Amino acid sequence: MNPLRSREPRSGAARGPSAQGTLTRNTSARSRSTASPLFWPLPPPLVLVPAVLILLMTLASTWGQLSWRALDWVYLSGQVGVQARLPVVVTAGTAALAAARFTRASLVFAQPWQPRLGRDVPLRHATVVIGWCLGAYLVGLLPLTAAVASQGAGTPHPVPVLGALTGFAALTLLGYLCGVALRELIAVPVSIGLVFVCTSLPLVADTWTALSLQLPFTPSLGVRESIPLGLYRLGFLLLLATAAVWTSVWLLRAPRRWSAPQVTAVVAVATAAALPHLYAFPLVTYAPGGSEVCAEHEGVRYCVHEGHADELALIVELAAPVFAAYGSSEAVPAQVRDHSLATGDDEVLHGAEHGVLWTRVYPGWDPYQEVPATAAVWLLPDMFVCGESVGNPDGRAPSEQRRVTVLVELKAWLVSRPFPGSADGGLFAGADPDEIRDWISRNEERIAACEVEPEELPWRP
Known part of the structure; x- marks a missing residue:
C-alpha cells in the first residue's frame, strides 16, 4: 500500500481546520460570483456608486427641461451627446480605477503570463463598467424622452445618437487604457482630465466637433446635424474604441512588443484626428421637412x-x-x-x-x-446708428447719448404693448398711445436716423 495515499483523509470530516477554512472561503467566493454575475469580476460597489451618481446627474440636468415649450426629437437627438459630457467623465474614471486595481502587476492573477489576462479580462472589465454606467445614463434620459414623445414634433436623428453612444464607450475604453498603462491610482485623475478635455474641445473650436460627442450648440426642428460630420464622428470613435482595446491588451501581454496592428491603430487614430483640421465639416444643414x-x-x-x-x-x-x-x-x-x-x-x-x-x-x-x-427690433434702427451704445437722458449729456435714450425707451415702450397694465416709465410715461403713434408717423425718418432729442417729445413738459 502506498504510504502517501494512506495519509489522505477519507472524508471532509477528517480534514484539518485549515483545509476546512480554505474550503469555506472558496465556497463563499463562488457564491458571491454566482450571486452577482452582472458585476463579475468587479465588486458591485465599484460600478453601482458611479452608476447612481450618473443617474442623479442626468436627472438633475434634464429635469428643468421637462416643462419647456416646443420640445422636439431633433433637439433630443442632440441632447444625447450634450448630456453625456460629464457622465462619460465619471465612467472613464471608474474604468481607470478598475484597470488600476485589478490588472496591476503585484496581483498574483494579473501576471503577464497568466492566460486569463489576455483579451477576455479587460473586455469583461470594460463591458461591466460601460453596461452599468451607460445604462444609468440612458435611464436618466427617459423622463426627457417621455416629454418629447408627448409633443411629438419632428423625428429622431439616429446618426447623432449612435455617435454619442459610441463615443461614450470609446472614451470609457480610453479611461481604461489609462488605468492599464499606469497601473496606479494616479490613472483615475489622469483619465478624468483627459476625457474631460476631449469632451470640452468642441466648445473651444468647431473643428473638434467631428472628434467628440456633441456640437457646440444643440440643433432643433428645421435644422439637423450634418450627415458627413455625424458619419465621420461615428467612424472615428469606433476606430478609437478599437485602438484602445488593442493597446490595453498589448500592455497586458508579455513581452511587450509593438505589433503591426498596434502601430497601424495608433497611426490611424492620429491621422483621423488630424483630418477635420484640414477639412472643416459643415456643422448643421437646413431640414425644414414639414408643412x-x-x-x-x-x-x-x-x-x-x-x-x-x-x-x-x-x-x-x-x-x-x-x-x-x-x-x-x-x-x-x-x-x-x-x-x-x-x-x-x-x-x-x-x-x-x-x-x-x-x-x-x-x-x-x-x-x-x-x-x-x-x-x-424690426421696427426700430439699431442703436449703434447713433454712434453710441449707452443712453443718458440728462440735458448735460452728449447729444448722441440723449438720442440713444429715445430709441431705447421707445423700444421698451413697444415691447410692453402686449401686456396691458404693465408700468410705463421714462420718456414715454403717461403719453397717450394714439399721440405716440401720430408722433412716430411724423418723425419716422428722423427716428431711423437717430435725430430725435428727448426735449422734442411733444408730451413732455
Whole structure:
C-alpha cells in the first residue's frame, strides 16, 4: 500500500481546520460570483456608486427641461451627446480605477503570463463598467424622452445618437487604457482630465466637433446635424474604441512588443484626428421637412412649422400689439415666419428685403420676452446708428447719448404693448398711445436716423 495515499483523509470530516477554512472561503467566493454575475469580476460597489451618481446627474440636468415649450426629437437627438459630457467623465474614471486595481502587476492573477489576462479580462472589465454606467445614463434620459414623445414634433436623428453612444464607450475604453498603462491610482485623475478635455474641445473650436460627442450648440426642428460630420464622428470613435482595446491588451501581454496592428491603430487614430483640421465639416444643414401652419392678422401673415402649431396663436397675440402701436403700415413686415421653415442662409439673411421677419422657435424659448422684442427690433434702427451704445437722458449729456435714450425707451415702450397694465416709465410715461403713434408717423425718418432729442417729445413738459 502506498504510504502517501494512506495519509489522505477519507472524508471532509477528517480534514484539518485549515483545509476546512480554505474550503469555506472558496465556497463563499463562488457564491458571491454566482450571486452577482452582472458585476463579475468587479465588486458591485465599484460600478453601482458611479452608476447612481450618473443617474442623479442626468436627472438633475434634464429635469428643468421637462416643462419647456416646443420640445422636439431633433433637439433630443442632440441632447444625447450634450448630456453625456460629464457622465462619460465619471465612467472613464471608474474604468481607470478598475484597470488600476485589478490588472496591476503585484496581483498574483494579473501576471503577464497568466492566460486569463489576455483579451477576455479587460473586455469583461470594460463591458461591466460601460453596461452599468451607460445604462444609468440612458435611464436618466427617459423622463426627457417621455416629454418629447408627448409633443411629438419632428423625428429622431439616429446618426447623432449612435455617435454619442459610441463615443461614450470609446472614451470609457480610453479611461481604461489609462488605468492599464499606469497601473496606479494616479490613472483615475489622469483619465478624468483627459476625457474631460476631449469632451470640452468642441466648445473651444468647431473643428473638434467631428472628434467628440456633441456640437457646440444643440440643433432643433428645421435644422439637423450634418450627415458627413455625424458619419465621420461615428467612424472615428469606433476606430478609437478599437485602438484602445488593442493597446490595453498589448500592455497586458508579455513581452511587450509593438505589433503591426498596434502601430497601424495608433497611426490611424492620429491621422483621423488630424483630418477635420484640414477639412472643416459643415456643422448643421437646413431640414425644414414639414408643412407650414399660417394665420393672418391685420395684414400680416404669420407662419410656423407644423411642429410648432401650438405656438402660432401666441406669436400673433404678442406681435400684433407691437405692430399696431408703431402704426406705420410700411414699416410692419408682410410676413412673420418661423425659422424652422427656412431652407437656406440667403433666405434668412435677405428676409428684410422681402418684408419677412424670421423668428426662432426653439425648445425652452420664452415667447413673452422674445416675440415682442423681435418685433420691436424690426421696427426700430439699431442703436449703434447713433454712434453710441449707452443712453443718458440728462440735458448735460452728449447729444448722441440723449438720442440713444429715445430709441431705447421707445423700444421698451413697444415691447410692453402686449401686456396691458404693465408700468410705463421714462420718456414715454403717461403719453397717450394714439399721440405716440401720430408722433412716430411724423418723425419716422428722423427716428431711423437717430435725430430725435428727448426735449422734442411733444408730451413732455
